[in-house]
Structures are given as structure tokens and as C-alpha cells.
Amino acid sequence: MNKIVSKENFSENVIKLEIEAPLIAKARKAGHFVIVRVWEKGERIPLTIAGSDEKKGTITLVVQKVGVTSTKLCNMNVGDEIADVVGPLGKATHIEKFGTVVCAGGGVGVAPLLPIVEALKKAGNRVITVLAARTKDLIIMESQMRQFSDEVIIMTDDGSYGKKGLVTTGVEEVINREKVDLCVTIGPAIMMKFVSLLTKKYELPTVASLNTIMVDGTGMCGACRITVGGKTKFVCVDGPEFDAHQVDFDEMLMRMGAYKEEEKADLYKIGK
Amino acid sequence: MAEDRNEVWRDELRKTLKNKERTDIPRVRMNELNASYRAHVREEVNQGLTEEQALMESKRCLDCPNPSCMTGCPVSINIPGFIKNIERGNFLEAAKVLKQTSTLPAVCGRVCPQEKQCESQCIYKQKLGKEAVAIGYLERFAADFERESGKISVPEIPAKNGKKVAVVGSGPAGLSFAGDMIKKGYEVTVFEALHEIGGVLKYGIPEFRLPNSIVDVEIQNLAKMGVQFVKDCIIGKTLSMDDLKAQGFDGVFVASGAGLPRFMNIKGENLIGILSSNEYLTRVNLMDASNEESDTPIYKGKKVAVVGGGNTAMDSVRTALRLGASRAMIIYRRSEDEMPARLEEVKHAKEEGVEFLTLHNPIEYVGDEKGRVCMMKVQKMELGEPDASGRRSPVPVEGAIEEIEVDQVIVSVGVSPNPLVPNSVDGLTVSPKGTIVVNESMQSSIPTIFAGGDIVRGGATVILAMGDGRAAAKAMDEYLTK
Numbered sequence: 108m109n110k111i112v113s114k115e116n117f118s119e120n121v122i123k124l125e126i127e128a129p130l131i132a133k134a135r136k137a138g139h140f141v142i143v144r145v146w147e148k149g150e151r152i153p154l155t156i157a158g159s160d161e162k163k164g165t166i167t168l169v170v171q172k173v174g175v176t177s178t179k180l181c182n183m184n185v186g187d188e189i190a191d192v193v194g195p196l197g198k199a200t201h202i203e204k205f206g207t208v209v210c211a212g213g214g215v216g217v218a219p220l221l222p223i224v225e226a227l228k229k230a231g232n233r234v235i236t237v238l239a240a241r242t243k244d245l246i247i248m249e250s251q252m253r254q255f256s257d258e259v260i261i262m263t264d265d266g267s268y269g270k271k272g273l274v275t276t277g278v279e280e281v282i283n284r285e286k287v288d289l290c291v292t293i294g295p296a297i298m299m300k301f302v303s304l305l306t307k308k309y310e311l312p313t314v315a316s317l318n319t320i321m322v323d324g325t326g327m328c329g330a331c332r333i334t335v336g337g338k339t340k341f342v343c344v345d346g347p348e349f350d351a352h353q354v355d356f357d358e359m360l361m362r363m364g365a366y367k368e369e370e371k372a373d374l375y376k377i378g379k
Numbered sequence: 380m381a382e383d384r385n386e387v388w389r390d391e392l393r394k395t396l397k398n399k400e401r402t403d404i405p406r407v408r409m410n411e412l413n414a415s416y417r418a419h420v421r422e423e424v425n426q427g428l429t430e431e432q433a434l435m436e437s438k439r440c441l442d443c444p445n446p447s448c449m450t451g452c453p454v455s456i457n458i459p460g461f462i463k464n465i466e467r468g469n470f471l472e473a474a475k476v477l478k479q480t481s482t483l484p485a486v487c488g489r490v491c492p493q494e495k496q497c498e499s500q501c502i503y504k505q506k507l508g509k510e511a512v513a514i515g516y517l518e519r520f521a522a523d524f525e526r527e528s529g530k531i532s533v534p535e536i537p538a539k540n541g542k543k544v545a546v547v548g549s550g551p552a553g554l555s556f557a558g559d560m561i562k563k564g565y566e567v568t569v570f571e572a573l574h575e576i577g578g579v580l581k582y583g584i585p586e587f588r589l590p591n592s593i594v595d596v597e598i599q600n601l602a603k604m605g606v607q608f609v610k611d612c613i614i615g616k617t618l619s620m621d622d623l624k625a626q627g628f629d630g631v632f633v634a635s636g637a638g639l640p641r642f643m644n645i646k647g648e649n650l651i652g653i654l655s656s657n658e659y660l661t662r663v664n665l666m667d668a669s670n671e672e673s674d675t676p677i678y679k680g681k682k683v684a685v686v687g688g689g690n691t692a693m694d695s696v697r698t699a700l701r702l703g704a705s706r707a708m709i710i711y712r713r714s715e716d717e718m719p720a721r722l723e724e725v726k727h728a729k730e731e732g733v734e735f736l737t738l739h740n741p742i743e744y745v746g747d748e749k750g751r752v753c754m755m756k757v758q759k760m761e762l763g764e765p766d767a768s769g770r771r772s773p774v775p776v777e778g779a780i781e782e783i784e785v786d787q788v789i790v791s792v793g794v795s796p797n798p799l800v801p802n803s804v805d806g807l808t809v810s811p812k813g814t815i816v817v818n819e820s821m822q823s824s825i826p827t828i829f830a831g832g833d834i835v836r837g838g839a840t841v842i843l844a845m846g847d848g849r850a851a852a853k854a855m856d857e858y859l860t861k
Contacts, residue, residue, distance in 0.1 A: 130617045144574055150666060150675035151574075175674050191574040193611040322666065322675075325572050325613065326638045326797055327582075328658035332649060339642060339649065344798060358649055361750035365651045369676035376674065 108188040112165055117247045120172040121215055122181040123157070128192050129164030131156075137222035138200030138316065138348055141166070142324040144191040145179045152176050153321045153331075155219030155293070155347070156195060157248075166192075169218030169247070174370050178377040196324045197347045200314075202226045206288035207233040209281050209311075210256070211274050211302050213294030214240065217247050219316060220293045221255075227291075228255040235260065235287075237277035239298070243268035274298055275305045282309050289314070292351060296363060300356035307352045315351035317342050320365060333359045384442065384459065392467055393442050402503070406510040407436040414730035418700045421586045424727055425489070425519075430470075433520040437466035440512045443502055448514060451500035453846040454480045458497060462517055474525035475532055477518060482558040482601075482845060483551060485526060485593050488519025490584060490690075491842045492721045526596055533603050540564035542859055545628040547614040547800060550578020551841045552634035552832030554597065555848030557606045563856050568607040568628075570618070572799075575665060576608050578636055580841070582665040583657070585694050587701070588724075615803030620828070630827050630855045633815060634848065637833035638797025642790055643686070647744030652678060652752040656687070656695045656791035663698055680787025682706045684755060686741055687791035688713065693724035695789045696733050707733050708783070712740035712760050717770040738762070738773060742780070744788065752788055757781050796834050804828070812837055820854035821847055829855050 113125040131141060140155040158167040172178045183189070200223050208227050212220040217238055228234045236256040240246045241264045253259050260277040261269025270277065274294070281287060290313040292302040299315045306313040319331040319342045331342035336353035340346065383389070410426040411417075417424050428436065440462040448458045457476050464473035477484040491497075493515035498504065501511035525531055542565050546553045549571040561567045575581045580594045602608065612618060614635075623631055640655030642648055659677075662668040668677035683699040685692050688711035699707045709728070711718060714737050718725060729735065738760040745754040759779035766772035796813040808816040808824035814837050815823055815830040822829050831847025833839060 130612070134617060134619075145674075148667065148670075148673045150673070179674075191611050193572065193574070193613065193617070195616060196613070322658055322661050323573065323582075325799060327640070328661055329640045329642070329655040330658050332642075334649060339644065341639070344639075362649065362651060364750070366676040366678065369678060373674065373676065 108190060109192040111183055111185050111187050111189065112163070114185050117169070118244050120181070121169065121245070121247060122172075123167060123169050123218070124180070124183075125160075125165045125167050126189060126192060127164060128166045131192065131194050132159040132161050132164050132166050135159055135166065135195035136199035137202065137226040138197065138219075139195035140197050140219075140318075140324070140347060141168070141192050141194030142196065142321065143168070143180065143189060145176055145183070146190050149179070149190060150176050151191075151322055151324065153196070153318060153324055153343070155316065155318060157218035157221055167218075169215050171215040175373050175376050182377075193324070197343060198345075200226065200316075200348060202230050204231040207235065207286060208289045208291060209235050209237060209278055209287050211237045211278050211290060211292040211294070212239070213274050213298040214245070215247070216294030216298075216316075217252070220291070221248055221251055223291055223293075224252060225255040233257050235281050237262060237274055237281070239263070239274035239277065239294070241265065273301070275301050278302060279305055282306075282311060287311055290351075292316075296356060296360050299351060300360070303351035303354065303356065313351040314348050315354060316348045317346055317354070317359065319359065319363065333362065384444070388467060389442065389463055392463055396438060398441055401439055401441060402507060402509065404435060404439050406439070407432050407513050407516060409513075409516055411727075414727075414732075417587065418697075418731040421701060423590050424587050427523055428516050428520045433465055433517060434468070436513050436517060437462050439503070440466070441502060447500040447502060447505060448497040448512075451496040451498070453496065453842050454849055456480050456497075456518075458514055461521055462512070462514070465517055465521060470521055470524040471528065471530060471532070473521035477521055478532070478534070480849070482555040482848070483597050483841075484518055485522035486551070486580060486589060486597065487842055487845070488515055488522055489589050489593075490840075491515055492840060494722050496842070526593075531596075531600060533600060534562055536561060536604055537564040539566060540860075542566070542629045543568070543627050544630045544632065544855065545570060545614070545623050546632045546634065548572075548578055548634040548636055548832070548834075549576040549598075549608065550634060550636050550832060550844065551580060552844035552848040553578065553632065554601060555845040556632045556634065556831070556852045557848075558601055558604070559849055559852035560856070561601070561604045561606050563852070565856075566607075567605070568609060570609045570612045570614050572611070572613040572635075573665065574610055576610065582661045583691065583694070585660065585664055585698055587697065588694065613799060615800045620804050629859055630829065632848070632851050632855065633800050633823070633828060633830040633834055634832040634844070635797045635800045635834045637794035637838045638799070639795040640790070641793045641795060643741065643792060645741060645743055647746060647752065648790070650744050650746040650752040651750050652680070652786060653744060653788040653790065656685070656691045656789050657794065659695055659789045660691070660698065663702070669702055677702070678787060679703050680785075682785045683787045683789065684708045684710050684741075684783065684785045685789045685791055686710045687793075688718035688720055688737075689791060689793075690720045690724055692791035693720045693728050695791055697728055697731060699787070699789070700731055700733065709733060709735045709737075710739050710741060710757060711735070711737045712773045713770060714738055714762060739781070740773065740775070741788075752785060755783050755785050755788060757783060794833070794838050796837055800834065820858075821851035822854060822858065826858065
């Protein structure tokens with residue numbers, strides 16, 4: 108059992124949770140994820156770790172209410188116990204001094220991007236972070252990002268904050284302005300697809316961190332499989348980060364909908 | 380000792396019937412749930428033997444001076460020893476004899492391929508041209524009797540020897556190792572990656588073949604003996620081998636199993652509705668996905684094809700029937716003779732209405748507009764020359780391609796070793812296939828690390844895994860006390 112020690116509402120549907128998990132807090136590195144099972148009859152879902160406090164023995168997760176499990180998790184409160192948290196899983200982000208790195212985050216993908224931004228900055232890179240959301244209220248973790256970025260560019264669909272436009276507009280602006288050595292992107296699959304298409308045009312190496320359907324998260328089930336460079340890969344053990352230009356995002360988007368009907372039928376469990 | 384063939388009671392028991400009278404008794408038939416009923420429920424298919432049936436079957440055993448059946452058992456269970464205890468009505472003693480060599484007799488009695496092991500070597504089969512003594516049924520009977528009697532014998536545990544060992548994985552190899560080491564006086568901690576103890580016995584083998592309650596009793600017994608269990612802890616991720624060393628563990632037994640499911644890398648294999656048997660069975664067994672209360676989703680296919688001919692394929696196809704499939708098929712590229720599944724599983728599947736498309740090999744999947752599989756193309760095969768495995772290898776019949784409508788495909792063509800531990804330990808010798816390399820004592824290239832089960836074998840049976848656990852316990856004990 109893992110106790111929730113703090114909870115913060117980033118917006119109506121996006122919640123930050125700090126959870127007791129001392130061993131994971133000690134072992135985790137940027138890019139790692141955990142598998143969470145909320146209760147005894149709960150499903151296992153992957154969530155990328157947004158941060159940790161080794162002294163307190165806690166890890167931070169940022170969760171968006173999407174389906175049954177994420178909503179149940181978001182509805183839990185300080186003091187509640189999560190049945191299972193296991194990890195850290197996946198391969199850690201490859202960190203070195205690349206030069207200038209553009210980090211493009213959208214939605215809750217901004218949360219797992221933070222430790223990567225921090226690690227890249229500490230490795231001596233010039234880090235330009237592009238944060239994107241539909242509207243101002245959905246931009247999260249801006250101040251923490253500013254702490255480890257040389258520059259933060261905010262993009263909103265409706266222009267209510269920062270510049271009006273999509274994440275790709277912000278990334279392209281940087282590419283046109285200066286020499287960029289690497290792009291790292293985390294966000295909804297559709298967003299990563301378009302970031303990847305853009306940077307491919309500029310031949311800018313790009314890493315995408317993928318979050319797919321998983322059961323065990325240890326390589327056992329293959330639910331997370333995707334095609335990278337024409338070969339089947341498992342996101343849980345081969346990833347979660349891949350060369351974005353090699354990822355078949357269309358197939359990934361299709362596979363993310365594998366249980367759409369069943370998930371819809373289950374929405375009554377969260378009062379919908 | 381109870382197993383001593385020369386004991387007076389054994390000698391007298393042999394004389395109670397002439398061999399001719401014994402061999403004239405026909406082999407017992409397992410009591411089974413009716414096929415049309417059981418194909419829709421999760422209840423265990425085999426109902427076990429009654430006391431009368433077990434007593435009668437035990438009389439068939441001739442108590443041979445050189446029991447060849449024992450040579451067919453990977454853990455050399457004293458087979459005549461336990462069967463003769465059944466014959467004299469001492470069922471609890473029979474269970475004790477079993478437990479001298481097998482940590483999980485109630486499990487093995489259910490899932491061992493007896494027809495390829497002990498029963499294949501039985502004198503009835505070898506010399507008399509008759510059906511073998513039903514050793515597996517009798518094993519199950521004795522183990523079940525003991526469990527249901529409420530008088531489970533917990534072996535005596537010696538004083539602690541001051542040494543600590545860790546076990547990675549709580550499947551059959553890990554449990555067997557843990558049971559042996561606790562009996563040798565070690566402090567034993569078993570680390571499990573999943574949220575349930577039992578490994579493949581829980582996530583893989585379905586309830587209708589091996590009820591979870593049976594596995595849980597065995598685990599509780601180990602816990603009573605003092606074995607510590609830690610769930611949600613992945614060695615190589617949550618804790619490293621160095622962490623274990625720092626915590627004072629003197630030795631580590633790696634039994635992390637065969638993790639990665641294999642796929643065939645054919646066109647359309649990543650369509651929605653095509654999944655590994657590991658995923659399918661884990662959702663249904665471990666996550667209880669077909670239960671309305673469970674949050675884990677499962678697609679209940681109507682026209683389900685299972686690719687493969689092993690026990691896991693049979694478990695998957697029979698699960699599909701139980702989840703409401705109107706058509707459940709086995710697609711296997713060789714003929715039925717080459718199928719690796721236990722005979723009983725094939726028999727049960729057929730009785731329940733599973734179609735067997737043998738000598739058929741999938742070559743492509745086609746999806747609908749939503750990306751869900753709706754059709755598979757299969758190539759008809761014929762048998763050619765024997766291949767490396769000694770089985771006749773299938774070759775395509777030119778031009779003979781069939782199209783089959785499906786809405787779910789379960790790929791059950793084998794597994795590869797779980798890479799988590801091998802990848803996380805420096806200096807550990809790993810084979811090109813990803814298995815941990817060990818010597819005849821199950822010791823790896825790092826002297827304090829031993830390994831066994833599927834992480835060493837690449838995909839085998841429960842009993843072989845248990846045998847490895849046993850061998851590793853003996854060898855590690857010798858290593859740590861020398």
C-alpha cells in the first residue's frame with residue numbers, strides 16, 4: 108500500500124499527487140514510469156514519474172481524468188492508500204551534453220518532461236521548453252520549468268496565454284531561429300506525431316516518450332507493442348522513449364483505442 | 380521410513396492381491412464436469428477421485444522392485460511409496476511422502492504432463508500394453524485429501540543458521556526453492572514483481588484447470604514455515620542486486636520466468652483484437668477482467684482463433700469459450716501428433732467444442748475500418764521431414780490459402796526469457812537467447828547468484844521449474860556452508 112501524502116489540483120481534470128514509495132523514489136531516474144493499481148479490483152495503468160523526494164521517500168505523479176482508473180485515482184485524497192505502485196520501469200532517458208535541446212510538452216505530458224528538462228540542464232545543455240495547452244488554465248508546472256530552462260515558450264490554442272497556436276508553431280520558431288541539436292517531446296500521441304513530422308522535415312533528431320496501454324509493465328503481456336522502424340517493440344521494456352521519426356504513430360493511435368467500447372461501458376463506475 | 384519397500388506393511392500389502400488381479404483392474408476415469416456445462420463456467424473441470432476410486436486405482440500399482448515410473452519424474456517422487464500408502468488407507472502419510480520431494484503436489488497432480496513423464500515409464504505402459512497407473516490423479520487425490528482434512532503437515536523447521544537468501548520471482552521454481560531453503564534453516568525472502576504471489580500459477584493457468592485457492596494454500600504453508608513474501612518489487616529495478624547484498628542476503632536465486640511473448644511478425648499482427656496469450660490470460664486470470672466488478676477491460680471475442688498447440692494455447696481457447704465465443708479455434712501449423720499440449724487438455728478442449736485447424740499457419744491479418752481484426756489468412760501445411768526438434772516439420776501446400784472470419788486472435792507461439800534481471804546485473808553470463816547461463820548446480824557466472832525455471836530453460840513446465848528450484852537449493856546450501 109502506498110499512501111498519498113499531498114494532492115494539488117492543477118485544473119479541474121489534472122491532479123498532482125505525491126505518493127509514499129521510498130524504494131522507487133531512490134531508484135528512479137528521468138524517463139522512468141510506474142504501474143499503479145488503485146484498489147483491489149483495479150486495473151494496472153502506467154504513469155510516468157514527474158519527480159521524487161528521496162528524503163521524504165515520495166514520488167510525484169500528475170494524472171489527468173480520462174477513464175475509470177485515472178478518475179478514481181484523481182478522486183483519492185491525502186491519507187488514502189493506493190493498493191499497488193510498482194517501478195521504476197522502462198529505460199531511463201539518455202542524458203548527455205547535446206548542445207541545444209528543445210523540449211516540447213503538451214497536456215499532462217509536461218509533468219514527466221520536467222525531470223528530463225532538469226537532467227538535460229544539469230548536463231550542460233541549453234534547454235528551450237515549449238509548453239502547450241488548449242487554454243491558459245491548462246498550462247501546468249510553468250514555474251518549475253522556468254527554473255531549469257533557458258527559455259520557456261507558452262503556446263495556447265485559443266491565445267489566452269503566451270502565443271496563439273500549437274506546440275509545433277513554437278518548436279518551428281526555435282528551429283528557424285537557432286541551431287538545435289535534439290528535440291524531446293512528451294504529450295498526447297497525436298501531438299507527438301505532429302512534432303515528429305515537423306522535426307523530420309528539418310532532420311532534427313527527436314525523442315518521444317510514449318504512454319501506451321499496458322498490463323504488467325515488465326515485458327510480459329505485449330499490450331504496449333508498437334512499430335518502430337518497421338519492427339515490433341514493447342514500450343515497457345524497449346522504451347518508453349524512442350526515435351520519434353521511426354515510430355508508427357498512426358498504428359499507436361489506433362492501438363490506444365483497443366478497449367474504447369469496453370471503457371465506455373465502464374464509465375458508470377465513476378458516475379457517468 | 381514410509382517409502383521403504385521392505386517394510387513389513389508394504390510386503391504384506393503386496394501379498395493381499397495377485398499381480399494378475401491387480402492388472403485386471405481397469406484404469407480409473409477422472410470425474411469431470413459435463414462438457415456442455417463446464418464450457419461456460421470457471422469451475423474446475425476435473426473433480427478429482429473419490430476415496431473408493433483412489434483405493435481401487437492404487438491397487439493397480441504393482442510396487443515394482445525397480446520402479447521405472449520414478450525415472451520419468453523430474454523430481455524423482457517416491458511414486459510407489461505414496462501410492463502404497465493410499466492403498467493401505469493412510470492418505471495423510473501418502474501426502475507426506477509426496478512432500479518429501481515436491482513442494483506443490485496439489486499443483487503438479489493437476490498440471491504435470493504425466494503421460495510424457497512418470498506414466499510413460501509405468502510398467503503397464505512399457506511391458507503390459509495397458510493404460511498406465513493414474514499416478515497424476517492419485518497424486519492430486521493425496522494432496523487434496525490432506526488439504527481438505529485440515530491436517531496439513533507443516534514440516535519441522537530447524538534453528539536458523541544465520542544466513543539470508545533472496546528469491547526473485549514467486550512462480551513454481553521460486554516457491555520450490557523457498558520451501559527447501561527454509562527447511563534448511565535459512566531466512567528466505569521471495570520478491571515478486573506483480574501484485575499477487577504465484578507467478579504463472581496465478582496469471583497463466585486458468586481457474587478451470589488450477590483453482591487459485593489451491594495455489595494460495597501452498598503459499599500460506601510456505602508463509603507458515605517462515606518464508607517472507609514481498610510483492611510489487613522488481614529485482615533489477617526497484618532493488619538492485621547490490622541493494623540485496625547490502626541488505627545482507629548471502630545468495631540470490633533468480634526464477635523470474637519467461638517474460639516476453641513471441642509474435643510471428645506477419646502482416647497486420649498489431650491490429651486491435653490480436654493479443655498474446657500472456658496478455659489475454661493475465662487479464663482474465665490475474666486481473667479478473669471478465670468479472671463486472673473488475674476495472675480491467677477485456678474484449679469478449681465471438682469468433683476467436685488461438686495460434687499455437689501448447690498448454691497455453693489450450694488454456695486460451697477454452698477461456699475464450701467461457702467468455703462467450705461462439706466459435707473457438709486452434710490454429711496449429713503441425714498435426715495433432717506433434718502438439719506439445721497435455722493430452723488431457725486437447726481432449727477437454729475438443730469435448731467443449733473447440734475446433735482444431737491443424738496443419739494451418741497464419742500468414743496475414745486483415746482489419747476493419749476501426750483497425751480491429753476481422754479476417755485472417757491461413758496457409759495450409761503438410762508434414763515434411765523431421766526438424767531439429769525431432770518433429771516432422773510443416774511445409775506449405777502451394778496455393779492452398781484459406782480466409783477465416785475472426786474478431787479476436789490470441790497468439791500463443793511461445794515466450795522468451797524476461798530480460799529485466801539479465802539486463803540489470805553486470806557480469807552475469809547470458810545466452811544469445813537471453814537465458815541465464817548456469818552450470819549443473821544451477822549456479823550462474825556470479826557465484827552467489829543461482830537461477831532456474833524458464834529464465835534458464837526458456838520455456839518449460841511447472842515440474843521442471845520446481846526441479847530446478849530444488850537442485851538450486853541443494854547446491855546453494857552446499858556453496859554457502861562450505
